[in-house]
Amino acid sequence: MRSPIQIVDAATKELVEAELFDEVTVEHFLETQTEWRPVVVEAAKRMLESGASRDVLPRHFHWDWTSKEADLRILAFSFFGISAKGRLQGLMKLESAARSGRIVSQKGKPLIYVDYLETAPWNIKPLMKALGRGPEFSAVGTRLIEGAVRKSLDEGFKGRLALHSLSTSERFYLDVCGMTAVGRDPAKQNLLWCEFTPEQAETFLNEGAA
Amino acid sequence: MIMNKNRDWLVRRAEQEDGCFVSVGGLVEALEQAEQAPSNVIPFKHAFVRFLQLVRRDRKLSMEQFAKKVDIDLVELLKIETDEQYTPAIRTVHQIAEFLKIPEKKLMALAGLLRVKDAQFQNAALKFAARSKPVERLSQEEQSALEEYVKFLCER
Numbered sequence: 001m002r003s004p005i006q007i008v009d010a011a012t013k014e015l016v017e018a019e020l021f022d023e024v025t026v027e028h029f030l031e032t033q034t035e036w037r038p039v040v041v042e043a044a045k046r047m048l049e050s051g052a053s054r055d056v057l058p059r060h061f062h063w064d065w066t067s068k069e070a071d072l073r074i075l076a077f078s079f080f081g082i083s084a085k086g087r088l089q090g091l092m093k094l095e096s097a098a099r100s101g102r103i104v105s106q107k108g109k110p111l112i113y114v115d116y117l118e119t120a121p122w123n124i125k126p127l128m129k130a131l132g133r134g135p136e137f138s139a140v141g142t143r144l145i146e147g148a149v150r151k152s153l154d155e156g157f158k159g160r161l162a163l164h165s166l167s168t169s170e171r172f173y174l175d176v177c178g179m180t181a182v183g184r185d186p187a188k189q190n191l192l193w194c195e196f197t198p199e200q201a202e203t204f205l206n207e208g209a210a
Numbered sequence: 211m212i213m214n215k216n217r218d219w220l221v222r223r224a225e226q227e228d229g230c231f232v233s234v235g236g237l238v239e240a241l242e243q244a245e246q247a248p249s250n251v252i253p254f255k256h257a258f259v260r261f262l263q264l265v266r267r268d269r270k271l272s273m274e275q276f277a278k279k280v281d282i283d284l285v286e287l288l289k290i291e292t293d294e295q296y297t298p299a300i301r302t303v304h305q306i307a308e309f310l311k312i313p314e315k316k317l318m319a320l321a322g323l324l325r326v327k328d329a330q331f332q333n334a335a336l337k338f339a340a341r342s343k344p345v346e347r348l349s350q351e352e353q354s355a356l357e358e359y360v361k362f363l364c365e366r
Contacts, residue, residue, distance in 0.1 A: 003212070003213050005213045006215075007224070008224035015217065078297070093235075096323070117233065117234040118233050118234075125229030125230065134229075138224035139223055139224035139227055140227075140232075141227055141230075142220075142226075142227050154211070156300075164234065164235075166231070166234065168231040169234065176223075176226045205214060206214075207219075
């Protein structure tokens with residue numbers, strides 16, 4: 001699957017042609033290691049040098065996508081990537097089995113679970129600020145979540161979606177996407193379980209602010 | 211997959227996202243996994259494909275007849291039987307499990323749609339896949355392997 005999409009140039013606000021694809025390969029993982037990781041490491045180093053609290057450092061600092069290579073062969077998982085201007089802009093891993101809703105009205109109903117999601121470091125404002133420049137593209141996270149919701153619809157899960165958000169990402173999932181904060185999960189390092197009901201997913205897909 | 215083409219929606223969403231962190235998973239996840247025992251999850255897709263081929267042949271059904279009886283798409287059945295990289299839809303596996311009267315979760319696991327850490331389940335799948343060979347008619351050994359494996363799936 002390759003779907004033409006648009007994302008937004010963060011500086012000019014112009015729309016930029018991009019592609020959402022599900023044919024993720026080992027080479028994409030390697031690209032995150034060779035292209036993404038050095039930028040994240042350098043930005044985190046500068047943030048520490050400038051006295052930033054460790055709380056605001058990127059929590060995906062030690063993220064190693066290559067360890068997920070074996071998951072490419074596990075068919076309950078699906079992977080999506082976004083490319084633009086010849087570079088990988090975001091990656092996502094979804095699980096389509098064995099998870100169900102935790103919101104009272106959705107208890108026991110199947111959903112798509114976002115196991116991993118990441119955008120390229122040059123699209124993250126705090127990291128680029130540390131390196132003395134602005135982010136390149138905006139709406140990459142939005143497009144990945146849109147893809148996850150559409151996958152949920154395709155699977156017959158009516159848009160139901162859930163994830164464990166890292167603390168630094170909670171604003172995006174709660175305030176921007178409009179997901180429900182169901183609660184801290186002691187089984188998952190007390191990360192916040194965020195969930196879309198079908199109605200919230202519909203709102204996300206078709207309306208503006210949640 | 212048809213994505214939203216509305217410019218206003220995208221621009222508004224981009225403004226709200228505003229280059230913030232969106233990460234899911236990462237360091238916490240990695241630490242958690244390091245603390246767990248090594249997973250012995252392996253894909254069973256080969257066993258799933260061979261299983262489907264044998265039960266279909268055992269019933270002397272063509273792919274077209276089987277797809278019709280199970281109420282699944284013929285093209286998808288073709289993909290399942292010929293392309294091990296193909297991911298069967300959850301509904302398809304559900305339909306097959308219903309038709310064959312086999313526990314759905316076990317067939318989901320065999321199709322790679324669920325993770326299983328049961329060594330006995332894995333060994334049975336591997337043994338079955340190794341014992342069955344693609345020939346026109348079921349050999350006595352295949353017949354025996356198939357019956358044994360159906361019994362295993364239904365009893366446990």
